[in-house]
Amino acid sequence: MNDTQAPHPAAPATWPGDQPPPAHSLAAHVLRPPGLRWSGGRPLVARLLGADTQAAAAAPGARTVVVRQDFAGVVADSAEQAAQAAKALCARWAPPPAPDPAPVPRRTLARHGNAAAAFEQAQTRQSRRYRWPLAGMQPDSATCTAIADWRDGTLRVWLPSTRPGALRAELAALLDIDERQVTLLCWQSAHDGADTALLAHHAAADAALLAQAAQACVRRTLSAADAGLADATLDWRIDSAHSGAALHAYAATLGGTRAPAVPLALWLTRTAAPVADVAEFDEFAETIDSGNACAPSTALLPYRIPHIEIHAAGTDASAAGTRSADGRGDSLANARARVFAQESHFDEIAVGARVDPVSLRLDHLDDARGAALIREVAQRAGWSSEPPPVRATGGGGNVRRGRGFAYAHAVEDEAAPSWSAWVAEVEIDGTTGELAVTRVTVGHDSEAAAPGPTSATSPPMEQLAAQTAQQLTAPPPAFDTWAASGAPWTPAASALQAPATAALPATRTRAPDIRMAGALASRPTLAAGAAATLPAAAAVANAIFDATGVRLREPPFSADRLRLALAAQAAGKARRRRGWLAAGAAAAASLCATVLPWRAPLAPVAPPEPGFYSAATLERGRLVAAAGDCAVCHTAPGGPKNAGGLALETPFGTVYSTNITPDAETGIGTWSFAAFERAMREGVHRDGHRLYPAFPYTAFAKISDADLQALYAYLMSAEPVRATAPRTELAFPFQLRPLLAGWNLLFHRNAPFRPDAARSPLWNRGAYLAEGLGHCSACHSPRNALGAEKGGRHYLSGGSAEGWEAPALTALSRAPVPWTEEALFTYLRGGYAAHHGAAAGPMAPVVEELTQLPASDVQAIAHYIASFAAPPPAPERIDALAAQAERRSAQAAASLSGPAARLYQSACAVCHQSGQGMRQFGVKPSLALNTNLHADRPDNVIQVLLQGMPAPPDSALGAMPSYADSLDDGQVADLARYLRARFAPDKPAWQDVDATVARLRAAPAHRP
Amino acid sequence: MNTPRPLTLDVNHAEHTLCVAPDTPLLYILRNDLACNGPKYGCGLGQCGACTVLVDGLAARACVLPVKAVLGRAVTTLEGLGTPQRPDPVQQAFIDEQAAQCGYCLNGMIMTAKALLADNPAPSEDEIREALRFNLCRCGTHVEIVRAVQRAALLQRRNEAGAQP
Incomplete structure (x- = not known):
C-alpha cells in the first residue's frame, strides 16, 4: 500500500475552528476549455492557442492573470470583476480533441463461482442497465468552494474534505514547492451543495495555483460543469439468473465516466501527477481474484449468490467502486450508483419471481446485523401488513400509491462498515407524472464510533432523508436552466440566499414524513452519514x-420522465388488451383497407393556432424529425428546409420529394393528424392518391403514436413555405399509382414497432430508431425487381441510394477492419471513424441530422446495428488487422508507378498519406482502411473523386475538393484503378470502371 | 444551402462579418474580401501549398477549405505573423537566409514552417524536409528554405528563453 493513502506524517491535523479561512479573499475565475469532458480518467482538453493577458490585466479590479499551457485564470477583487476580466482574455482555443476510440479494458473486481456457465444454463435471465448522474441530481446549481492562501512561501488551503490524500503532493507539484509547504484545512462553505468528493480537489488546485501567482488569498467556486462533469454518468449493467426466489448468478459491470482523481488544473498546466493510483487498485483486485472467497466483495455485493462476477471498465483506482483509496473519491457517488443499480435490480428480480422483495433479500443475506436491520425497518414501516391505507388527497382520481424497499451495506470512513435500509412510500399523479415521496422509514446502523468531524455542519438525519428524497424527484435541468457560473457569487446575494432546500421547486415542498428505525434510532437525531441515504434512490x-x-433506471425521477413512461406504458397496455381475436380482426381490417386501390380523401382542416403545442412536444417533434431525416430528402439543394423538390433517382424514374411545410396550398397545411398519420403509416396522400415507396412509409409505420403526434406538431408549427415541387412522372406502368395498392399488399406491413422482450432496452431503442424513424434499411437493404426491400437474411446486407453504394452493415461487410459498436457510434456521432473513413454522399446529411439526437440514442442505433455484424474481435486483433492492411498497401505501393501513381502523389497524398508531410487541419483518413476501396464496386470511390466532400458533418474533419472539373474521365478511372491496386491489393481489380465514371458523371448529385 | 449569408470570421485576431456563400473557398474570401494577399492562389486544388494558412494553429490549404469550415476557428495568415518592422522569427529567418527566388511558394513555406515549429520546436533536417514535402517550389530554393527553417527554430527558442524572467 502506498503511503499517500494515510495522512502525510508531516501534515498537521487541522479541524474547523482551529483556523477559519481569512475573512477577505480575492475571487478567481478559471476558463473552462470548450468541449471539456473526461474519457478514461483523462480530460479531453482543447489547446489554448492564445489569450490577451494584457487586456485582462487591465480590466477593472483584476489583480493577477495566469496563463500556463491550457490553464487560463484571473484573480480579481470580486467574482463579477474576475468574470469580466476573464472575458477580456478573449481566449482562442483549438477544437477539443476526440476521445480515443480504443475500447476501454475491463477489470475484474470480484469473482466467485462461474457466472458465465451459470448464465448459459439459466432459464430466467435478466439483463438491465442503470445510470447514475455522477454530479448528483442538480449538477448545474450545486457548487464547491476552496480557499487558498499563499503567504511567506507557504500554502494553506481550506477545502471540504477530511481526507485529502494525494492532494498535498499534487498541489506541491503544481506549484513546484515542497510538500511540507502545503497545509490543508477542513472547511466547507455554507453555500455549497455539490458532492465535495467529486469537486473539492479541482477547486483546491485552481485556488492554489492562482493564490501563488497573486501572492494572496483566493477563493475558487466551481460547479460540476466547470470541471466538465455535468453530464457524466456512471452506468451499471447487471445480469442475473434466478429460478423462483433463488438467485444463481449475478454479473455486474461498471462503465460510464469515472470521477477524475487528478485535479483538472494539473492536466491543464500539463503537470505530471505525482501519485499513481493504479498500484493500489492492482493490489485490491488481486486479493479478490485469488479466489479467497466473498469477504472483500461484501462491500461490492452484500448478498450470498453462488456465482458472482463484478467488473469495472478502465484500469485505474477510481473505478474501484467502494474503495476510496485516497478519500477523494468518487467513492460516494460510486456507492450510490452501485446501490441504486443493485437494489433496483433485486426489485426487478422479485417482481419477476413474484416474491416479496424484502424476503428475497433476507433469503440471500448471511450478515446477521444487516438482516436484523432489514427486519426492523420492514416492521416499523408496516411492510408485512396490507398495502398502505388509501388516504384522501386533493389530487383527483388518478392518484397511485406504492412503496419500495432498498438495502445498502457499505464501508464508510475509517473502514467502518455500515448498514442502511429504506422503505419509501410515494404518491404519483397518473396524469401529470407529479411525484411525492410521502413517507420514508429509514434504518441505519454503523460501526463508526463517533460522528465524524463534519457533524457540526451536517443536518440531522430526518432533514437529510427528506432532502435526499426530494432531490430524487426534482426535474432535470431544462434547456433554459442557467449554469451556476451565470450568477457570480457576491456577498450581498449570499446574505439573502435561503438554505439549499429552498431552491427546490415550489410544487414539491411537501416534505415526506420520516420515521427512524435501527440501532441508532434511540438518539434524538442521528448524526447524518451519507451512507444512511445510500438506499434512497432505489427505494x-x-x-x-x-x-x-x-x-x-436513471434518477432523478422527474414528472416529465414519469409522464412519458406512463404514456408509453398505457399505449402498450391498450394493444395487449385487444387480445388475439380482436387483433386478428384489426389486421384483417387494415388488410382490406390496404388493398383498396382508391382511398377516400380526408377533409382539409385549418392549421393549428401558433402556440397550440407545448414546447416539450415541439422539442420531441424536432428530435423525431431529425431521427427520421425528413429534411434530408424534403429539402432541395439550396432550397428552404422541408419545402421539397429534391430529385430522387430510382430504377423506375425520378421521384421528386414534396413540400412538407404547413403551407395550405402547396404543403401540408390543411392536413389533419388523421391524414398525416395515414400518409406516414399507409403511404396515402390526404387527397387519397397513393405515395411511391421512395417515401419510406414502410419504415415509418413503426413509429409510436406519441412520436408521430409530436412530429405532426413540429411540422405544423414550422414556417409555411409556398413552393410547388416538380411533378413526379414515372414511365408506364409505374405512373399508375393505384397499382401501389397491390404493392402494399405484397410488401407493406402496417404494424407499429414491438420491442423484443428477450433483448435489452438499449437494443430495442436502437431497433425502434433504426427500423422505424431512421429507415436505415431503405438504403442499406437490397431491393427486389419491384423496388421492395428484401428482408430476412438480406436485411441490411447492402443496397444503393442516389448513385452511391450503401454498404452492407451485417457480417457481409467488406470493411478490412470489422466495424464495432464503438466505431459505429463514433462514425454516426461525428461522421468519421479512424479505421473506416468518413461519411460521404447521402450518408453525410444523415449524420448531420443525427448530431441533433442525444448521444444515448446514437449509441442505441450503434448497438442495434452492431448486433447484425459478426462478433467483434478483440481490440488488439483490430489494431493488428489495421496494421496488416497498412503494411500490405505499403508493399503494393512499391510495385506501382506510372501516371496514376503521380496523380495520386500530387492530388491525394498531401491529405491521405498519414505518415507523411505536415499535420494539418482536418483528418488524414487512411485509404488502406477505407471500406469503399475494398467494396465490390467502384461507385463510391468514383463518386467521392467527382463530388468531393464539401460539407462533412463535423467541420473539424476538414473537406475534400471535387475533382470533377480538374480530372477527365480517363484520369478518374486510372486513379480509381490505382487506388484499388494500392490500397486493396488483396481484392480483384474492379470491372467497368470507365463505364461507371461516365454514368456517375452524367447523374445529378444529391447536393451541389 | 449555398446562398450568401452573413458569416463572422476570426482572421488574424480580428472579427469580420461578411455576406458570403458558405461553400466559397476560404482563400477567395481572404484575398478578395479581406485583402490578405499573403496566401497565394497556386493550383486551386490543395496540391501546391502556396495558399497555406493556419486554422487554430494547424496548417490548412485555404483554396480547398470552404469558408464555413472555419466558423468559430481562428485563422492566421502571413499578415498575422509579423510586420515588416517586427517580423515573426520564421519570417526573419527566411529573410536572413534569402530563401526565395520568385517567392510565390514562400507564403506556404513560412506558414507550414510556423505550424511545424509550434508542434516541434527543434526539428531535425529530415523532419523539416518531411513537413515541407507537399509544399512545391519550382525555382529550387529548397536548400535555403531548409536552412531558413533551422534558423527560425533557433531564433524562436532564443526569443522564448529571453522572454522568461
Missing part, C-alpha cells in the same frame, strides 16, 4: 414501480 424507484408498473 423510491422501486416504490414508483410498485405504484405504476413503470421502471425508471
Whole structure:
C-alpha cells in the first residue's frame, strides 16, 4: 500500500475552528476549455492557442492573470470583476480533441463461482442497465468552494474534505514547492451543495495555483460543469439468473465516466501527477481474484449468490467502486450508483419471481446485523401488513400509491462498515407524472464510533432523508436552466440566499414524513452519514414501480420522465388488451383497407393556432424529425428546409420529394393528424392518391403514436413555405399509382414497432430508431425487381441510394477492419471513424441530422446495428488487422508507378498519406482502411473523386475538393484503378470502371 | 444551402462579418474580401501549398477549405505573423537566409514552417524536409528554405528563453 493513502506524517491535523479561512479573499475565475469532458480518467482538453493577458490585466479590479499551457485564470477583487476580466482574455482555443476510440479494458473486481456457465444454463435471465448522474441530481446549481492562501512561501488551503490524500503532493507539484509547504484545512462553505468528493480537489488546485501567482488569498467556486462533469454518468449493467426466489448468478459491470482523481488544473498546466493510483487498485483486485472467497466483495455485493462476477471498465483506482483509496473519491457517488443499480435490480428480480422483495433479500443475506436491520425497518414501516391505507388527497382520481424497499451495506470512513435500509412510500399523479415521496422509514446502523468531524455542519438525519428524497424527484435541468457560473457569487446575494432546500421547486415542498428505525434510532437525531441515504434512490424507484408498473433506471425521477413512461406504458397496455381475436380482426381490417386501390380523401382542416403545442412536444417533434431525416430528402439543394423538390433517382424514374411545410396550398397545411398519420403509416396522400415507396412509409409505420403526434406538431408549427415541387412522372406502368395498392399488399406491413422482450432496452431503442424513424434499411437493404426491400437474411446486407453504394452493415461487410459498436457510434456521432473513413454522399446529411439526437440514442442505433455484424474481435486483433492492411498497401505501393501513381502523389497524398508531410487541419483518413476501396464496386470511390466532400458533418474533419472539373474521365478511372491496386491489393481489380465514371458523371448529385 | 449569408470570421485576431456563400473557398474570401494577399492562389486544388494558412494553429490549404469550415476557428495568415518592422522569427529567418527566388511558394513555406515549429520546436533536417514535402517550389530554393527553417527554430527558442524572467 502506498503511503499517500494515510495522512502525510508531516501534515498537521487541522479541524474547523482551529483556523477559519481569512475573512477577505480575492475571487478567481478559471476558463473552462470548450468541449471539456473526461474519457478514461483523462480530460479531453482543447489547446489554448492564445489569450490577451494584457487586456485582462487591465480590466477593472483584476489583480493577477495566469496563463500556463491550457490553464487560463484571473484573480480579481470580486467574482463579477474576475468574470469580466476573464472575458477580456478573449481566449482562442483549438477544437477539443476526440476521445480515443480504443475500447476501454475491463477489470475484474470480484469473482466467485462461474457466472458465465451459470448464465448459459439459466432459464430466467435478466439483463438491465442503470445510470447514475455522477454530479448528483442538480449538477448545474450545486457548487464547491476552496480557499487558498499563499503567504511567506507557504500554502494553506481550506477545502471540504477530511481526507485529502494525494492532494498535498499534487498541489506541491503544481506549484513546484515542497510538500511540507502545503497545509490543508477542513472547511466547507455554507453555500455549497455539490458532492465535495467529486469537486473539492479541482477547486483546491485552481485556488492554489492562482493564490501563488497573486501572492494572496483566493477563493475558487466551481460547479460540476466547470470541471466538465455535468453530464457524466456512471452506468451499471447487471445480469442475473434466478429460478423462483433463488438467485444463481449475478454479473455486474461498471462503465460510464469515472470521477477524475487528478485535479483538472494539473492536466491543464500539463503537470505530471505525482501519485499513481493504479498500484493500489492492482493490489485490491488481486486479493479478490485469488479466489479467497466473498469477504472483500461484501462491500461490492452484500448478498450470498453462488456465482458472482463484478467488473469495472478502465484500469485505474477510481473505478474501484467502494474503495476510496485516497478519500477523494468518487467513492460516494460510486456507492450510490452501485446501490441504486443493485437494489433496483433485486426489485426487478422479485417482481419477476413474484416474491416479496424484502424476503428475497433476507433469503440471500448471511450478515446477521444487516438482516436484523432489514427486519426492523420492514416492521416499523408496516411492510408485512396490507398495502398502505388509501388516504384522501386533493389530487383527483388518478392518484397511485406504492412503496419500495432498498438495502445498502457499505464501508464508510475509517473502514467502518455500515448498514442502511429504506422503505419509501410515494404518491404519483397518473396524469401529470407529479411525484411525492410521502413517507420514508429509514434504518441505519454503523460501526463508526463517533460522528465524524463534519457533524457540526451536517443536518440531522430526518432533514437529510427528506432532502435526499426530494432531490430524487426534482426535474432535470431544462434547456433554459442557467449554469451556476451565470450568477457570480457576491456577498450581498449570499446574505439573502435561503438554505439549499429552498431552491427546490415550489410544487414539491411537501416534505415526506420520516420515521427512524435501527440501532441508532434511540438518539434524538442521528448524526447524518451519507451512507444512511445510500438506499434512497432505489427505494423510491422501486416504490414508483410498485405504484405504476413503470421502471425508471436513471434518477432523478422527474414528472416529465414519469409522464412519458406512463404514456408509453398505457399505449402498450391498450394493444395487449385487444387480445388475439380482436387483433386478428384489426389486421384483417387494415388488410382490406390496404388493398383498396382508391382511398377516400380526408377533409382539409385549418392549421393549428401558433402556440397550440407545448414546447416539450415541439422539442420531441424536432428530435423525431431529425431521427427520421425528413429534411434530408424534403429539402432541395439550396432550397428552404422541408419545402421539397429534391430529385430522387430510382430504377423506375425520378421521384421528386414534396413540400412538407404547413403551407395550405402547396404543403401540408390543411392536413389533419388523421391524414398525416395515414400518409406516414399507409403511404396515402390526404387527397387519397397513393405515395411511391421512395417515401419510406414502410419504415415509418413503426413509429409510436406519441412520436408521430409530436412530429405532426413540429411540422405544423414550422414556417409555411409556398413552393410547388416538380411533378413526379414515372414511365408506364409505374405512373399508375393505384397499382401501389397491390404493392402494399405484397410488401407493406402496417404494424407499429414491438420491442423484443428477450433483448435489452438499449437494443430495442436502437431497433425502434433504426427500423422505424431512421429507415436505415431503405438504403442499406437490397431491393427486389419491384423496388421492395428484401428482408430476412438480406436485411441490411447492402443496397444503393442516389448513385452511391450503401454498404452492407451485417457480417457481409467488406470493411478490412470489422466495424464495432464503438466505431459505429463514433462514425454516426461525428461522421468519421479512424479505421473506416468518413461519411460521404447521402450518408453525410444523415449524420448531420443525427448530431441533433442525444448521444444515448446514437449509441442505441450503434448497438442495434452492431448486433447484425459478426462478433467483434478483440481490440488488439483490430489494431493488428489495421496494421496488416497498412503494411500490405505499403508493399503494393512499391510495385506501382506510372501516371496514376503521380496523380495520386500530387492530388491525394498531401491529405491521405498519414505518415507523411505536415499535420494539418482536418483528418488524414487512411485509404488502406477505407471500406469503399475494398467494396465490390467502384461507385463510391468514383463518386467521392467527382463530388468531393464539401460539407462533412463535423467541420473539424476538414473537406475534400471535387475533382470533377480538374480530372477527365480517363484520369478518374486510372486513379480509381490505382487506388484499388494500392490500397486493396488483396481484392480483384474492379470491372467497368470507365463505364461507371461516365454514368456517375452524367447523374445529378444529391447536393451541389 | 449555398446562398450568401452573413458569416463572422476570426482572421488574424480580428472579427469580420461578411455576406458570403458558405461553400466559397476560404482563400477567395481572404484575398478578395479581406485583402490578405499573403496566401497565394497556386493550383486551386490543395496540391501546391502556396495558399497555406493556419486554422487554430494547424496548417490548412485555404483554396480547398470552404469558408464555413472555419466558423468559430481562428485563422492566421502571413499578415498575422509579423510586420515588416517586427517580423515573426520564421519570417526573419527566411529573410536572413534569402530563401526565395520568385517567392510565390514562400507564403506556404513560412506558414507550414510556423505550424511545424509550434508542434516541434527543434526539428531535425529530415523532419523539416518531411513537413515541407507537399509544399512545391519550382525555382529550387529548397536548400535555403531548409536552412531558413533551422534558423527560425533557433531564433524562436532564443526569443522564448529571453522572454522568461
